Amino acid sequence: MFFSRKSNFSKVTTVFSIIIMLMMNITVNFAQEPPTIQLPPALDPKAAFQVPLRSFLSTVFRLSNDSYKDPFVSLAVNSAQGLQYSQVKFLDGLGAGSISLCLGLPGQSPTGTPNAGGLQTPFPPTTTAQIPRVILDPQGVLTFAANSSALTADQKNAVDLLYSVDQVSRGNYAANLLNLARVLTLIKNSASRDDVVINAVINETIKSLEKAYTALADFNANAPDPDVIYGIVAGALRQISSSSIASKASLNTALNILGIGYSNYLFNRLPINGTNNPVPSTRGALPAFTPNSPLSAAQANPSATFGPGVLSYLSSIGIQFFSTSNILYQVNSADRLQAAIVPLDNQTMTIFFTGSNFPPTSANPPQVVFSTIPNTFPFVRTAASVVAQRVQNFFAANASPRAAYLANLNNLIFGFRVLDSNPNLPSKVRIAVKDAIDTLQKAINGLNQSPAVIPDVLGLYNQVSENLDDVISGLLATTNRLDFTERQITALFTLATSTLPIGLINYYLRPVILSQV
Incomplete structure (x- = not known):
C-alpha cells in the first residue's frame, strides 16, 4: 500500500x-x-486532452515542450466529460516544481461564474475568460520563468490594450509590482553589506520595478510587458535562492507574490482567438511607489492572517489532524487569499479559492487539485x-x-x-x-x-x-x-x-x- x-x-x-x-x-x-x-474523455483523458494541453501550454503560455514530459502530466476529467484540472510536474517531477491549471467545477467557469446551461468549460479555451486559473508552486515559478519564451507581438498588443482601458486591472498589476519591491527590500535588509553581488541585483531589480510602476501610474502610457518585468524578478530570485541571505520563509513569500503576478496579471490577460475582450474601467491615481514601506500583514505573514481560517475550512471537510506549518499561501493584490498548497500524508492538495472567496461558501466552493492518487486517510x-x-x-x-x-x-x-x-x-x-x-x-x-x-x-x-x-x-x-x-x-x-x-x-x-x- x-x-x-x-x-x-x-x-x-x-x-x-x-x-x-x-x-x-x-x-x-x-x-x-x-x-x-474510442473511449469517452473520462475513461481516457490523455487521448482527449494531452495533445490540446501541450499545444495550449506552448502557444498561449509559451512554455517549452522540453520543460516537462508527458508521463508527469495529470489530466482529471469529470463525469460531464470535461477537463476539470491538470497538474504538470516540471522536468523530473520531483525538484523543479509544478503548475496547476483549474478549469472550474462542473457547470462553472474557471472564475466560478455559472456557465450558460450549466455546461462544462471547454478546453482548449475559446475566450480569455475560459483560460484556466493557474497556481505555480514556489519552485514552479522559477522553472516557468526559465522555460518560457517572450510574448508574441499579438499577445503584447492585446495585453497592452487591456491595461490601457481597464484601469482597475492596471492598478492591481501595479500593486503586485509594489509588493514585489517591498519583499525584495525586506530580503535586502536582512543581507550583509558584504553580499555585494546580491545587493546589486536586488537594487537593479527594484529600479526595474519602479520604472514599470511609474509607467502604470501614468494612465496614458503603455503598460510594461508583465512577462518581461516578472522575468527580471524571477532572475533575481533565482540568484537569491542560490545564496544564503534569504530565509526560506521570505523567499517563499517573494515567490508566492510573483506567482500571483503570473497568474493574475499575465496568464488570464492573454488573448484567445486574437482578443482578450477588455472591459473599460476607471480608478483614482495610484499611490506613490514606496518600496521601503512594510508589506501588509496579509502579504508578509499570511499564515497568521489566514491560517486559522484555513484550519477551520479543512476541519469542516474532515481534515483535523495535520500540521499547518508547511502550508503555502498565495494572496492577491487585494490582500485576499487566492490559493493554498496543503501538504497531506503522501501528497499535496492545492486549493484555489474561486473568486478569492475565502472562507468558501456553498455558492463558491473551491477548486482542488491533488498531486497524486488521493489518500482518503486524512479525511477518514x-x-x-x-x-x-x-x-x-x-x-x-x-x-x-x-x-x-x-x-x-x-x-x-x-x-x-x-x-x-x-x-x-x-x-x-x-x-x-x-x-x-x-x-x-x-x-x-x-x-x-x-x-x-x-x-x-x-x-x-x-x-x-x-x-x-x-x-x-x-x-x-x-x-x-x-x-x-x-x-x-x-x-x-x-x-x-x-x-x-x-x-x-x-x-x-x-x-x-x-x-x-
Whole structure:
C-alpha cells in the first residue's frame, strides 16, 4: 500500500514515479489489443486532452515542450466529460516544481461564474475568460520563468490594450509590482553589506520595478510587458535562492507574490482567438511607489492572517489532524487569499479559492487539485460521522448530483473491469481488483434502486483507494514481466490520476461545502 494508511512507500514518491516504475515490470502488447471504439474523455483523458494541453501550454503560455514530459502530466476529467484540472510536474517531477491549471467545477467557469446551461468549460479555451486559473508552486515559478519564451507581438498588443482601458486591472498589476519591491527590500535588509553581488541585483531589480510602476501610474502610457518585468524578478530570485541571505520563509513569500503576478496579471490577460475582450474601467491615481514601506500583514505573514481560517475550512471537510506549518499561501493584490498548497500524508492538495472567496461558501466552493492518487486517510481518520451523514442526505435529496456521482462509480468500475480482463495478473492484484468491482457494484445497485440507497461516500472511496494501492503495490512486487494491453495501462493510469481524484473532489469535498447550513 503506498497511498493508504498502510503505505510503505516514501511520501515524496509521486504517482508519476510509480507509473514509470511499473513500466519496468510491464510489457505493452499492442498485438493483444482488439479493435475497439474510442473511449469517452473520462475513461481516457490523455487521448482527449494531452495533445490540446501541450499545444495550449506552448502557444498561449509559451512554455517549452522540453520543460516537462508527458508521463508527469495529470489530466482529471469529470463525469460531464470535461477537463476539470491538470497538474504538470516540471522536468523530473520531483525538484523543479509544478503548475496547476483549474478549469472550474462542473457547470462553472474557471472564475466560478455559472456557465450558460450549466455546461462544462471547454478546453482548449475559446475566450480569455475560459483560460484556466493557474497556481505555480514556489519552485514552479522559477522553472516557468526559465522555460518560457517572450510574448508574441499579438499577445503584447492585446495585453497592452487591456491595461490601457481597464484601469482597475492596471492598478492591481501595479500593486503586485509594489509588493514585489517591498519583499525584495525586506530580503535586502536582512543581507550583509558584504553580499555585494546580491545587493546589486536586488537594487537593479527594484529600479526595474519602479520604472514599470511609474509607467502604470501614468494612465496614458503603455503598460510594461508583465512577462518581461516578472522575468527580471524571477532572475533575481533565482540568484537569491542560490545564496544564503534569504530565509526560506521570505523567499517563499517573494515567490508566492510573483506567482500571483503570473497568474493574475499575465496568464488570464492573454488573448484567445486574437482578443482578450477588455472591459473599460476607471480608478483614482495610484499611490506613490514606496518600496521601503512594510508589506501588509496579509502579504508578509499570511499564515497568521489566514491560517486559522484555513484550519477551520479543512476541519469542516474532515481534515483535523495535520500540521499547518508547511502550508503555502498565495494572496492577491487585494490582500485576499487566492490559493493554498496543503501538504497531506503522501501528497499535496492545492486549493484555489474561486473568486478569492475565502472562507468558501456553498455558492463558491473551491477548486482542488491533488498531486497524486488521493489518500482518503486524512479525511477518514477524523471519524466525521455527522459530515458523512450530511453528504448522504445531500445525495438523497439532489437527483442531478446523484446521477453524476453514479457516473463516477461506473467509470471506476469500468477501469477495474478492464484490469480484470488481463489474464496475467498476480493473485494479490486479482483479489484487489475483484474486491473493488464487488464494492462498487454493490454501491451502484443501491443507487439504482427507488428510492436510491446512498452508500457511505467517503468510506467507499477509501475502500477503492486501498484496492488501487494493492493493485499497484502488487504489480511493483512481481518478479516477472507482465503483458498489458495499451487499454489496460490507460485504465490503470486513469483510475489513479483522474477517476478517483475526481470522485473524492466532486462527490465528497464539494457536497460537504454545498450541504453546509
